[in-house]
Amino acid sequence: MASRGVVGIFLLSALPLLCLELRRGIPDLEEEEKNEKRQKLVRKKQEEAQGEKVSRYIENVLKPSQEMKLKKLEERFYQMTGETWKLSNGHKLGGDEDLELDSESPTSFETSNREAAKRRNLPKPVTKVLPPTEQPMKKEVLDFPEEPPETAEEVVTVALRCPSGRVLRRRFFKSCSSQVLFDWMMKIGYSTSLYSLSTSFPRRPLEVEGGWSLQDIGITVDTVLNVEEKEQSS
Structure with a gap:
């Protein structure tokens, strides 16, 4: 009976120390949880930043490069097939040109018609016929003298x-x-x-x-x- 009392007294005396150790261990667990949350947040930000870099690279470098290669292949194909006219943008019918024509006054339209008619009716350049530089002569001069030798005098x-x-x-x-x-x-x-x-x-x-x-x-x-x-x- 005496030994049981001693053990009980020992346990009662050690109980405050045990509670103190338990209290010290609880803050350590809370700190670890906070550190783990901070690390997860840092990793998430790093992953988002890396994703933004990859997106910018694809948009600014990879995509323009692929478009340029595709355009060159298309130009080469049309050049080989003789259909280079397909590379031009062309003109849209009924667009701004029609609006400009509608906005012109009838007077200016008639003036442009008259000027076009004048250009069509310009006189053709007159080509001056020059007389031939040499006139072929069939007439022979009967009394034309012979050429004297080089050693002759006078x-x-x-x-x-x-x-x-x-x-x-x-x-x-x-x-x-x-x-x-x-x-x-x-x-x-x-x-x-x-x-x-x-x-x-x-x-x-x-x-x-x-x-x-x-x-x-x-x-x-x-x-x-x-x-x-x-x-x-x-």
């Missing part, structure tokens, strides 16, 4: 500069008739009724007479003469 070289840019040279005796120059011009295809001869410097019409020689008209050295078109009288 010889002069005459050059004719044609309207076409061609330059012809020939040797004549100074004693030859001056008319031979016009005979030569006709022989190469320029009629005396359409063309004349003139000196180069000073520029003046060449005057000849039947009895004058080349020396008489001043051609005593090598000379260049111009074949010029006569002015046609209206």
Whole structure:
């Protein structure tokens, strides 16, 4: 009986200590629950932030890249099939253009019609028909002299500069008739009724007479003469 009383006294004395330990353990459990809730909240925020990053990447990078690749494939397909006109946006019928036409006044509409009619009735450009630079001559000059050799004396070289840019040279005796120059011009295809001869410097019409020689008209050295078109009288 005495031992039971001692045990009871011991338990009664240890009861306050046990209650104290139990009280200390309860706050620790509450703190752990709070920490666990905070960790769950932090993980949830991290997951939401990561989801937003993935959404922005898909919207701003991945989706435009896929659209660009698809557009290039579409353009290549239409180019291969020859239907590139399908790539244009075209114009909507009955849209803003019709509104603009309706808003114009009848006066401006008639004015634009008159201007269009003028443009359609513009005179065609007149193409000026130039006379042929060379007149084919079938007439042969019977008394045209032969060209003297280079070693001959009292010889002069005459050059004719044609309207076409061609330059012809020939040797004549100074004693030859001056008319031979016009005979030569006709022989190469320029009629005396359409063309004349003139000196180069000073520029003046060449005057000849039947009895004058080349020396008489001043051609005593090598000379260049111009074949010029006569002015046609209206």
